[in-house]
Amino acid sequence: MKNLVKHLKSIFSFYNKGTSELMSFRLIFTRFRQVLDSHNRAVEIIADMGDKLGGDYLFDINYIKKAYSELSDAMYNSLEDFDILTKNKYLKLHDVFDNIDALIKRTIYDIPSACNELILLCEDIMWERYSEVGGKSANLAEIKNYLKINVPDGFAITTRAFDEFIKHNGLNEKIESLVEGVVKESALNELQDLVINAEIPPExxxxxxxxxxxxxxxxxxxxxxxxxxxxxxxxxxEDGEFSFAGQFETIMNVPLECGSVEDAYKRVIASLFSPNAVLYQQTIGYDIRKAKMAVCCMLMVDAATSGVIYSANPNGDDSTMIINSSWGLGKSIVDGEVDADLYLVSKGANPVILNTRVGEKNYMLTRQNNYKISMVKLPDDMVKRSSLTEQQAIELSRHAMLIEKHFRKPQDIEWAIDKDGRVFILQTRPLRVQETQAVIRMSEAARQSSKSTEIPIPEFAESDTTRFLANTRNDLRQKARSDNILMKDKGIVVQHGIGAGRVFIMKNMDDIDNFPKGAVLVARNDSSNFIRIMPYASAIITDVGVPTSHMASLCREFRVPAIVNTGNATQILRHGQEVTINANDDSAIIYNGIDDELLEHADTSFMKMENVYEFRKKRYLLRYISPLNLIDPLLDNFTPEGCKTIHDILRFIHEKSVMELVETAMVGLKGQGMVKLDLPIPTGIVVVDIGGGLNITEDRVGKYKDRVTFEQVASIPLRAVLKGMMHTGVWHADAVSLGVRDFLSSMMKMSDITSNSMEYVGYNVAVISGEYLNLSLRFGYHFNMIDCYCSENTRNNHIYFRFIGGATDIVKRSRRIQLIAVILKKYNFNINIKGDIIIARLANIRQDEMDNILDQLGRLIAYTRQLDAVLNDDGAVERYARQFMEEKY
Incomplete structure (x- = not known):
């Protein structure tokens, strides 16, 4: 009803003169400004929510309710103004917003899901049904339906089916009786038996x-x-904020008939209540009594080769990918049971295999025609043969980069190649990449039992320098430390960190029940069952294992320093021996004894606030608000239906509002104010003059038609910005070619503005008067906006600048934001940084000062246009800021 009233208001308001043609362009521009104002307000609220929910603030539910109420109001205002401006062309956008709004309010106010279906086919699963089908099914549906990458056909048994199953068999009381924190294993085993023997509801x-x-x-x-x-x-x-890697049951090679599928379904549901799974959920803050299990059923792939690919190196190098592969089914890899092949592949338009290590694969897991899964011995010629061809590795790498780009974060991807050579994606989930600082894990017992190993330093006269003392002390300590090395540069580091404690050598899985808190687990093979001791293990070391196993994923989640595939750690280390593990980058050292100095210099953080269930639950709503999926207006999905988040809706509103302004000016003001700016740099700017912004005579119009040069720009603020952008050396033409789609052409359609097709998608637009400028600039994935008034009256003058985005990773984008902030602060801007958005404001400035500041702002826009790609370290921020201030562009 609220939307209906707004729609009617929009219609009557718009047609109050009887016809849209009667609206003056000034009125259109007024509506355009109103759209921008509400748009800006909404963007700032989104940025603030992302900042608050990003992990650095404590807050309560009242903040979320208040913030979203303000955002919702801003969205309604924006939609209303947008309807009037666009003459109700995009009313579908209201339905899209209403759907997203309902999902957000369901999360905020704990409204139960309105899922009605028991089964959803993969092609019917849209992104917003995430909570109905679970993380695994939702992610696979995204890949299949949007990326058009091969995913085995299948269907999801929904959370409503889970609720009906539990209700039908009277299991709610049993589940509610589980007291969090003191769940007895016997109670869980009893509940699992009840689930397995339960009846499937007829429906x-x-x-x-x-x-x-x-x-x-x-x-x-x-x-x-x-x-x-x-x-x-x-x-x-699952497969969302936390992976749940290896915690729940997977039943393979199930006959495709109802009874068998239902039996397997019950086994998967029962695994929700297994002791290991419950421990995992308690450790990360879940209430087991509120957990829901959807189930994914997908056709088996007759796999010749299977494995895992990480779309980024989990040790922190996002320029490379890691592929693990082996013959047959991939379960042996994720369970860490096979010495799999490893490929290191560079990212880029043309991926290159940088390094290969072929494992000794003695067995493979394969499916049999009797619906069994068997481990069979491989013939000798396959044991040390690479399980992937170069072409297959490159194809997998391309898929991984595409999937990472779609989900906007590194991915942990399971795949299989069938006997016809077709690649299938079987699972994808976020990859937890190493933190920049190491993590320390050490038991209190180890701390208390450690003895000081201070090296005596010779006495020196007071005249000897402090540096000499420090260097000598360090040299002696390094020598003592090198004498204590037990193992060096063996194995693969899967989680950075420093761990210290007594060695516990596990000979079989039963030994794990005797694992002492704070010890270092040393085992022959890795296993996801190690979850039982991860909350209090100082480190984990295995003889055999791969960096893509379930255990490796769990170690990264719980930040347990871990080294796999050492070959013989169980033989080198002694049970009960005190050791210190220093795992960093792609190497590791194990020292004899407890090294206090190493422990003192390690980061002592372990579990972040993100591990608190309620916090994470509320942050979940950001998936409906913040991500920007609608980037390129030239793509077919740039429609109301293509909007998945509130940010997408705002992007759509802004783009179409600018285009409405351009098209109206072209139709109604041709020759009066709508012209293309002809500059020596490829900015793609078109100008809408609302009075006094251009100096054009009739003769000049006749000669230049719909183009003007810089000399004809009379707008004070636009001249200043353009002067800066054209400053010698600041625009690097060799770095960005006008015809390269990956950079400018994807966001600037440089076709002739006089085209009858009226396709002005991608133009950069400047709305000007003699003293006013509203400039929207898009270069690739970077969005700049300047709104300013520059008059002789200082009190009326202002500059509002906003920068969003970038195509690189969050680290480099953040560095560019910091660079822009450093430079703008030198001109006294008030800066507000929220994620990858920077908002800068300046007011009450003299006209002559504004001219210089806008000149510098123009230079800054051009200077930082592609700069994020080269900001490879934190020192680059200061370096490039200094070069800018010294005019060394």
């Missing part, structure tokens, strides 16, 4: 049977191999 049985028959019709006639599926967990938060 769910019919839904599963119907989904299976659909697959039988489509595949049986074309394939002589018996149809089978994998039945996998897809819990609500």
């Amino acid at each position: 769910l049985n019919d839904a599963i049977d119907s989904a299976i028959k659909r697959f039988e019709k489509g595949f049986r006639k074309d394939n002589n191999v018996p149809l089978a599926c994998s039945v996998r967990s897809s819990a609500v938060e």
Whole structure:
């Protein structure tokens, strides 16, 4: 009803003169300014929410309610002004916002999901149904439906089905009786037995049977191999903020018939209540009584080769990817049971294999026609043969980069290649990349038992320098430390950090029950069952393992320093021996004894505030607010239906508002104010003059038609900005070519402005008068906006500048934001940084001062246009800022 009233108001307001043609361009511009004002307010609220929910602030639910109420009001105002400006062309946008608004309020106010379906086919799963199908199914549907990458056909059994199953079998009381923190293993085992022996509700049985028959019709006639599926967990938060790697059951090679699928479904549901899974959930702050399990059913791939690819090196190098592969099914890799092949691949338009290590693969896991999974011995010629061709590794790398780009963060991807050579993606989830600082793990017992190993330093006269003393002390300590090395440069570091404690050598899994808190676990193979001791393990070391296993993922989540594939750590280290592990970058050293100095210099943080369940639950709503998916207006998905977040809606509103202004000016003001700016640099700016902004005579118009030069710009602020952008050396033409789509052409369509097609998508627009400028600039993925008034009356003068975005990773984008801030502060701007957004304001400035500041602002826009790509270290910020101030562009 609220939207209906607003729509009617928009219609009557717009047509109060009887026809849209009667609206003056000044009125259109007024509406445009109103859209910008509400747009700016909404963007600032989003940035503030992201800042508050990003992990550095404590807050309560009242802040979230208040902030979102303000954001919602700003969105309604923006939509109303947008309707009037665009003559109600995009009313569908209201429905999109209403859907997103409902999802956000459901999260804020704990409103139960309105999921009605028991089964959802993969092609019917949209992103907003994440909470109904769980993380695994939602992510795979994104890849299949939007990226068009091969994903095995399948369906999701929803959280509503889970609720119905629990209710039908009267299990709610049993679940509610689980007291958090003191759950007995016997109670969990009893609950698991009840689930496995429970009855499938008739309605769910019919839904599963119907989904299976659909697959039988489509595949049986074309394939002589018996149809089978994998039945996998897809819990609500799985493969999201936390991976739940290896904690829930996966049943492989299940006959594609109703009874078998239902039996497998119950086993997966039962795994939600396994002791290891419950411990994991308690450790990260989940209330097991509120957990929900959706299940993903997908056709089995007859895999010749399988594995895992990390779209970034988890040790922190985002310029490379890691592929692990082996023959047959990939379960042996993620379980850490095989010496898999490893490929290091560079990122880029043309990925290159930088290094290869072929493992000794004696066995492979394969599916049998009797629906069994068997480990079979490989023939000798396959044991040390690479399981991937170069072409296959490159194809996988391209898929990984595309998936990472889509989800906007590094990904941990499981894949398989069938016997026909087709690549399938089986799972993707966020990859936890190493923090820049190491993590310290040490038991109190180890701290108390450690003895001082202070090296005696010879006495020197008072005249000897402090530096000499420090260097001598350091040299002696380094020598003592090198004498204590037990193992060096062996294995693969999967989690950086420093750990210290007594060695606990685990000979079989039963030994884990005797693991003492703070000890260093040393084992032959890695295992996701190590979750039971991870909250209080100082470090984990294995003889065999791969960096892409479930255990490796869990170590990164819990920040347990870990080294895998050392070969013989169980033989080198002694049970009960005190050791210190220093794992950093791609190497590791294990010292005999407790090294206090190493421990003192390590970061003592372990669990961040993000591990608190309620905090993370509320931050979850940011997925509906902050991500910007709608970037390129030239793409087919730049529609109201393509908007997945509030940020997308704002992007759509802004782009279409600018285009409405341009098209109106072209139709109604041709020859009076709408012209293309002809500059020696490829800015793609078109100008809308609302009075006094251009100096054009009739003769000049006749000669230049719809183009003007810099000399004809009369607008004081625009002249100043352009002068800065054209300053000698500041615009690097060799770095950005006008015809390169990856840079300017994707955001600037440089077709002739007189085209009859009226396709002005991607132009940069300056709305000007003699003293006013509103300039919107888009260079690639970078968005600049300047709004300023520059008159002789100092009190009326202002500059508002906003910069958003970038195509590189968050670290480099943040460095560019810091660089811009450093420079703007030198001109007394008030700076507000929120994520990858910088907002700068300056007011009450004399006209002559403004002219110089706007000149510098123009230079800064041109100077930083592609600068994020070269800001490779924190020192680069100061270096490039100094060069800018010294005019060394």
